[in-house]
Amino acid sequence: MSTVIDRADLYYRDQTSDKVYHATLEENNGSYRVCFSYGRRGQSLLSGIKVDNSTLTSARKVFTKLVNDKKGKGYNDMPASNVRSIPVVEPVRILHGKCSMDWPRKDGWCSLPS
Numbered sequence: 400m401s402t403v404i405d406r407a408d409l410y411y412r413d414q415t416s417d418k419v420y421h422a423t424l425e426e427n428n429g430s431y432r433v434c435f436s437y438g439r440r441g442q443s444l445l446s447g448i449k450v451d452n453s454t455l456t457s458a459r460k461v462f463t464k465l466v467n468d469k470k471g472k473g474y475n476d477m478p479a480s481n482v483r484s485i486p487v488v489e490p491v492r493i494l495h496g497k498c499s500m501d502w503p504r505k506d507g508w509c510s511l512p513s
Contacts, residue, residue, distance in 0.1 A: 400427075404425060404431075404455075405423070405459075405462060406421070407422045408420075408477040409470070410440070411475070413473075418440065419438065419439075420469050422466055430454075431450075432448055432450060432453065433448065433461045434446065435465065
């Protein structure tokens with residue numbers, strides 16, 4: 400079971416978009432990972448893992464860069480009253496640009512483009 404150490408819940412809204420982005424820094428059996436989920440508000444979210452089996456220092460750098468990159472693209476912190484509990488995501492694999500949960504896991508996690 401993973402323990403969430405830090406999380407960021409962000410949103411982006413303009414005249415044509417209403418999107419959310421969630422990122423977590425997690426500890427799992429002595430190693431660290433950065434997970435994320437994103438999509439249109441109210442729809443099913445795509446999920447993935449940016450880094451796994453990492454040190455806290457390395458994972459923290461990935462988490463911070465990920466959040467800062469999103470904020471640089473216009474995402475804002477979600478007001479606390481709008482944040483719902485987001486389950487810890489499981490690994491996904493990219494199939495033709497889309498996430499898939501059904502594959503025989505081989506040697507690692509996928510990383511979706513941010």
